[in-house]
Amino acid sequence: MQLSQYRQVRIEKLEKLKALGLDVWPRKAERTHGIGELLEAHDREGAKTSGEDLEALGQVVSVMGRVIAIREMGKSVFATVTEMGLKLQVYFRMNDLAEPGWEVVKLLDLGDFISVTGPVMRTRMGELSVRAQRIQFLTKAHKPLPEKWHGLQDKEVRYRRRYLDLVANPDVLLTFQTRSRILAKVRAYMEGQRFLEVETPMMQPIPGGATARPFVTHHNALDIPLYLRIAPELYLKRLIVGGFERVFEINRSFRNEGVSMRHNPEFTMMESYAAGEDLRDVMVLTENLFETVAQHLGAVERPFGVDAEGNPRLISYQTPFRRMTLKDATAHFGGFDRALLEDPAQILRLAREAHVEDAEKQTSGALLGALFEHHAEKELIQPTFITEYPVELSPLTKNLPGDAQFVDRFELFIGGMELANAYSELNDPVVQLERFQAQLAEREAGNDEAMLLDEDFIEALEHGFPPCGGLGVGMDRLVMLMTDSSSIRDVLLFPLMRPGTKGAGDEDEA
Template identity: 50%
Template structure:
């Protein structure tokens, strides 16, 4: 913000504080307790024939004031939208009209009046009385420039919501999507549960955790990176279908599709496999699009996306052959994998296995080409420590990820339920961790113990809700769909 703009801002704030002082001197309330509301702005508009010339009471924020001598028009905004006010000196008295003229944009008021249409046909409210509910001490952004600075918008979301109505609509849609997701899963027989947010062991995903400390127990705990292991313990305990919608926390890099805390839906179903999870995923997402947005075909950043089930299915090896023009099925050694990666301009770090190199080639050369909803199946065992291996080819697992517009939105397995094999996989992860991989998983002996009691064949699925909502609302950044995204602290200046 320029020096001149700062001076103007400071001057406007000073003027508003002077008005506040004057109100207090005159014993006028500047911060009211309550106001009875009978209608919202959108209801007045949509129910005009029923409400014409009837009294209504609304409360909201003044977003525009246009004075014409002894009469003024104003825009009142509430949660539902805007409605025009008609304020006339003859209707409210000279003193109150002068008071109204002295109000500022952003002030919160309660009004009583009758509904009518202007000569131009605009539904309006003829104000008979009003109250100042809250004095706004900071000016709103200038009308024609608005609030466009993304850093300010994300940091001061309250201001963003006031001056950018489409932002509010995005979060209304977000709420409807999550509500409908819950309803859909409950109708399918899933039970919603809650599992711990602080874990003694960081498990269930490959990620670097946040660490906190419990004073009474004198022990470090990890903010959860995934609820997976706890949810699978519930399957061991006899629940057959469970799901959880909640936050995960990962101490990783930030980008337009990564925020350190994010929302996921994770579910587990006994007597199911990853094919069942594919069917559930495509049907759930297409249902959400149709039910909430009334269409299965949406536009995202100018590209039309069709969420209609069924979605394309292709293995990782097939996808690398199709999009990167290199066939990993023709060899199975790490040496050959490195040669294949180099042939398409990918240079993995030293010491990786065949499967890890394949996965890196896929991430670099294939992911961004997966535009329409697509399931990538059969991931290497090295990057899937919790998934059931494919018996005919133990290099790979019954795992898939769902991609849309080059972004992963879902991850699912036929869950590994062999406790001895799971222990070996954990031991391999521990070796990787001791070698310096901070994202490798830890040994979880309690989870092994749970599997030793017997977990039925199980399908598991996780969906990144923030990324899904980005796609369904045509939002370019994950920060656009998180009300208060993680930000650096403001500078002292």
């Protein structure tokens, strides 16, 4: 049957429901309990309320949900309704239902929303159920559920029509419930460390705080260009100048870059700054944050992906995490002598062998970063802090003591990807201006991801910016790790997609 025919049949049923005198689009559902509440009260593993006890209790409830299964057995109908990924059986019997209840039941389709009222019971098969005495019709689904409830498998369709993905795949719904729990725990952890949550502009006159290509827009009333923020960093630092001691923001940021398994142009970060602290303090804060989130989800060891033999891989978030310098990690995983990384000519040779694009045009520091990405990044499965970055890669970071070429920065790698980035923040306005000017020179040379000069930020530093430890954590990648999701699209409710054709729900039904 064509989809249009299914839709027509459902609309005809809707008209019949109206003919019964029902309000088929009521403003409010009759509901005393959520499905989760009933399952928690009566159906927990090892603590299930028996049928006899339920009968003696005589608890009458009203629950609502989407109909996902209907089984007719003569003058009885068993239906399954779902709410927040949880399922509950409803038992309809013609003689139990107030008029016009039985006629309503016979007009139900998969995907419809209903509310039912009746006592909680357990069937002979032992399934927790509500024996319906009254049914309230809430919503008619004009279109059928995808693939007759066998589940949505096409990933492109799932991402484009996330609402159907959530209906058809309860595990997906669970992933996003877990995401919410993770973000709530991160917020609680930071507040427990005396950080104050703040908000900074998402539209900025100058994009700053990272090396990335911004999205550009225009404010009509002011007739000025604006940029979607690539990071909240420079505004959060202004707050430290203004007297805040410890601030954080769970923020949406935007970078005009490609889409991949680990990148989405719109993403969520947690960024924090603590006055009077340095990189070592931020390391402790970061590893304790990750351990706290893992424990909150049930275990300090959590699965993520598979190893080279295809076996499930466990990642341990037990503190402390491993620490390696960028040069040490590059040489170790690249299989060559670390001393080679002290010689610019050898660095260039190694970069050529690694097929680094435009190697001859890049500085030795930039090539070190490229070599690290090529040889080491994918090998860093267990949590590892990589430290001592070239200054070219870190224009907002303090130099290492006595070393003008390297800065006091770490990146945290887990599962072969970067999860966090942190600095001992640069607070010398003269040096910061020089770094910005060097970035401008890179832009003029063709690097459209290099930073712009933010004169107002320099002026803020000139009013005094104390020693400060800064941290940025990718929330989407954190959720990927904690939910064993291989793609960032699996942890974004609505990932950016190239415009496509009609998807799920528009295919013909057999």
